[in-house]
Amino acid sequence: MQKYAHFKGLTIPLLLLLPQLTITVVFFYWPASQAVWQSFLLQDAFGISTEFVWFENYRDLFAKPEYYKALINTGIFSVFVALLSLSLALLFAVMADRAIRGAEIYKTLLIWPYAVAPAIAGVLWIFMFDPSLGMLARGLQSLGVAWNPRLNGNDAMTLVILAATWKQISYNFLFFLAGLQSIPKSVIEAAVIDGARPMRRFWTIVFPLLSPTTFFLLVVNLVYVFFDTFGIIDTVSGGGPSGATETLVYKVYSDGKGGTNLGGSAAQSVILLAMVIAMTAFQFRFIERKVNY
């Protein structure tokens, strides 16, 4: 039996592919190649004088301690956000999956934060935790906690992690819930008959069966932390204090701001691009194949 549909000739397949290819070329390959080109240039803000400098922008970058600091910040930030948002989302999904009253309401409410734009999420959190304005910040201060994200790097990092986590929980929740619902009831019922308690059922059956979802989400979360958290950082801390919350993607912006260092900024985007390609390749090569039950 024939497994695939076949077209005669190349014209129709190419025509069918064309819209997607056009979008990819215009919105991805073209800008990406421009970034690569720009990363080899030393240019003034308006692009009037241009000098081709080979890898100088990259060399400059790796010679600066601030770049490594941003790298470490990104590491800390992504580990915390991914771990927190995945584990909390899983907890909520397991809870919401049970037959409780009002489950639909919980599900809907939990999905809401995903619709909030990152910059707005940032503003919401700084509004609660601003050391002068924030209700919650005042609460902390009255408990004797010297809360000051304006100057204390750890406080600022905590705040951006919380805001970024809060926003990502919804997405993870949705996927976990779908994952949970696709686990065959019969497997769990069999375990119940065997006398396994809920905790044991979760760790030996549900969690392993969820692992394709978990790994997928892990990659998606890392990409989220790398790129989509820009708005949160910009509104909450602006990369400060003293660069404590400056992640790689934020540094791309702050170095290129005002057209100051477009080459260095482009070099950083190219490195980021390489990282994401690596992560995605890792996901496709490794995880999609290995995690299979």
Next chain:
Amino acid sequence: MTFKLKTLTAAGVFALAAASPAMAQTEIQWWHAMTGANNDVVVKLAEEFNASQKDYKVVVAYKGSYPDTLNAGIAAFRAGNAPHIMQVFEVGTATMMSAKGAIKPVADVMKDAGEKFDPKSYLPAITGYYSTTKGEMLSFPFNSSSMVMWYNKDALKKAGLPETPPKTWPEVFEAAKKLKAAGFDKCGFSTAWTTWANIEQLGAWHNVPVGTKANGFDGFDTEFRINSDLFVKHLTNLANLQKEGVFSYSGRTNTGEGRFTSGECPLFLTSSAFFGNVKANAKFDWSNAPMPYYPDVAGAPQNSIIGGASLWVMGGKKADEYKGVAKFFTFLSDVDRQVKLHTESGYLPITKAAYEKVKASGFYKQNPYLETPLLELNNKEPTDNSRGVRFGGLVQIRDIWSEEIEAALNGQKTPKAALDAANERGNQALRQFERTAK
């Protein structure tokens, strides 16, 4: 309903378009970064100009914060559709003026259009910032301000302090300690605009260079001098007082200004343009005073420098469009218009005539806080150290400096080490700018 409304509006627009005379108006695009009350000022100015004549139409577009607007303008120029007029904050001055071909000096715009224009009628303390060393005006000052110390009169009274605000930095520190003891325990004094206050204005006010080559006015091969004694001493004081809880850091830009109007910080250094906000929101008796100075620095106080933004005319437009721009600048320079802008928005008047007129009207007797920045700017004849600062890439350099200052304030670095690093990193950015600005 909304759909219907939209259709109606659209129909209305079409009707208007059809009704307008056959000869099309020349459109002048003006990109700006003003929000709130100042946005209304921009919109109103454009409306008034459009109503005052028929040939040109100024179309305003808000493009976000100052850096956002600059970014938008740069991107638009690269894509070949820059606006005619772009509002750029003062730190972007060197970036703009080095972009020969991307901009058209205001002096040329006025001359080519045959518009009456006397550079001497403008206040030199303001236009000097935006002119070449030969006095050729490059951009048109729009919203100018300077840094002043806002103070809460009620708080001073509560702390048993004299009614006249502290004049020198040591006096400010003492007053702030007393204010802290009197219940202002979160913040005795603070500043907005970290580097503007503690580097750029501090240098000018004490006649101490921020950089060589007359703070960059004499060439791009300038080097920073921000790790000299004055800056180290000042940052050391701030860091110590931060530890004691007398000084309280309020962030890099003006997002912390609300701490003054809420009554949290009774002494607060920020822009004189904060006026509108204070007037609207402060529920206590307030005023402002000149920036404090260190009395042991010879010649201090010198004069302050301006902040705010100016209007740059972009290059490569049609002669007719430049004519419209020139007409618009003449419109803006009108004495009565300047008087109105100054007294209502708190931004500084840019012409001598407007300043004299407001002075003669006795307005400053009732509103002395609006004259403070003008007195500061004209305190003494500007020197090479107090004309302003003109450093390429200052937008990014300010962030670098803030980073280092924050590291000193939170105890990660000593003030000297922080300023050494700020100086060095700033110089690296300057060298890069020098290479591209040819």
